Amino acid sequence: DTGVSQNPRHKITKRGQNVTFRCDPISEHNRLYWYRQTLGQGPEFLTYFQNEAQLEKSRLLSDRFSAERPKGSFSTLEIQRTEQGDSAMYLCASSWPRLAGGEYEQYFGPGTRLTVT
Amino acid sequence: AQSVTQLGSHVSVSEGALVLLRCNYSSSVPPYLFWYVQYPNQGLQLLLKYTSAATLVKGINDFEAEFKKSETSFHLTKPSAHMSDAAEYFCAVIQNTGNQFYFGTGTSLTVIP
Numbered sequence: 001d002t003g004v005s006q007n008p009r010h011k012i013t014k015r016g017q018n019v020t021f022r023c024d025p026i027s028e029h030n031r032l033y034w035y036r037q038t039l040g041q042g043p044e045f046l047t048y049f050q051n052e053a054q055l056e057k058s059r060l061l062s063d064r065f066s067a068e069r070p071k072g073s074f075s076t077l078e079i080q081r082t083e084q085g086d087s088a089m090y091l092c093a094s095s096w097p098r099l100a101g102g103e104y105e106q107y108f109g110p111g112t113r114l115t116v117t
Numbered sequence: 118a119q120s121v122t123q124l125g126s127h128v129s130v131s132e133g134a135l136v137l138l139r140c141n142y143s144s145s146v147p148p149y150l151f152w153y154v155q156y157p158n159q160g161l162q163l164l165l166k167y168t169s170a171a172t173l174v175k176g177i178n179d180f181e182a183e184f185k186k187s188e189t190s191f192h193l194t195k196p197s198a199h200m201s202d203a204a205e206y207f208c209a210v211i212q213n214t215g216n217q218f219y220f221g222t223g224t225s226l227t228v229i230p
Contacts, residue, residue, distance in 0.1 A: 004160070035218075040126075042207050042220030043161070056216055091160060104149050104168060104211055106218065108160035 004109035006092050012115045013082055020078045021112045025094030032075050033106060034067055035091040036060065043091050049075060082116045089113050121150075121208045123221035131229045136195040138224045140182075140208030143189065150191040151209040151218070152182055161207065167191060178202070203228045 005024045013019050025032045030051050035043035046065070047057045051072035061067075064082075069075040079086055090113075093106035124139040142148055149168045153161040165176025172184040182193045191208060208221040 031216075033218075040222065042209070042223050043218070044220070045217045048216055058217075093161075104151075105163060105166065108153075108162070110158070110160045113158075 004092055004094055004107050006090075006109040006112050008112060009110060010113050010115075012117065015084060015116055016081055018078065018080045019082060019114060020076050021090055021114075022074060022076050023092030023109060024074045025092070026096070026107055027073075029094035029096045029107070030072065031095045032069055033093040033095075034075070034077050035093065037089040037091055037111070038087075046077075079114075082114075084116045087114055087116045120219055121210050121221040123206075123208050123224050125224055126222065127225045127227070129227040129229055130198045132200055133197050136180075136193070136198045136202065136226065138193040138206050138208075138226065140191045140193065140221060141189050142191060142208075142210045144210060148210045150182075150184060151211070152176065152180070152191075152193045153207045153209060153220075155205045155207065155223075157204075164193070164206075198226075198228045200228050200230065202226060 007022045011019055033048040034046040036046055037043040045058050046061050047067050049069040052069050064080045067077045089111040091111045092109045095106045120143050122141045130136055151166045152164040154164050155161045164180050165174045167174050167184045175181045180195045182191050184191050205223045205225050207223045209218045211218050
């Protein structure tokens with residue numbers, strides 16, 4: 001068990017470009033979450049998957065954002081036509097509901113820091 | 118709607134002194150509560166959680182927190198601060214029927230040698 005991994009760790013892009021981030025959860029975890037964290041703030045929920053199904057999306061997830069988890073393992077988060085306001089840390093977390101209380105214990109990756117210039 | 122409020126965005130303590138980080142929640146139903154720690158350029162690590170069992174919860178690295186329903190609080194304490202405790206601390210709440218964590222804005226802890 002190597003924990004939740006995210007790639008890339010840092011991404012600098014120009015406004016208007018598309019970017020894609022990847023998250024690899026802990027292997028036996030079937031729930032996967034995406035959060036956004038801006039400077040001086042706590043993480044804000046974006047969306048979550050149970051296996052390959054995207055079950056909930058935040059109002060923060062505009063039409064320019066799309067997330068997938070095609071085989072119920074890794075997930076990608078794509079941002080189209082990036083804006084400067086998209087600059088943030090994007091965090092991924094996973095959990096395993098079958099453990100007693102496990103659904104409430106989320107394990108976080110190191111995050112991908114996006115800078116839009 | 119659920120939310121958490123962390124009083125004090127910055128807290129400084131001397132090494133060896135008591136650490137007290139405050140968290141108050143608002144929830145219409147009994148929530149589950151968590152404290153996470155975040156070191157620079159890293160993800161969040163779970164310190165401890167309250168899920169309606171014992172109201173005094175012990176976590177890693179000698180941290181503990183007490184759930185007080187009458188005060189809607191879940192303050193984090195540690196008897197003796199260590200230099201390695203310097204980090205950002207986040208309180209979070211989730212309703213037992215929900216899937217979203219709601220995080221506070223965080224408290225940055227500085228430990229003075």
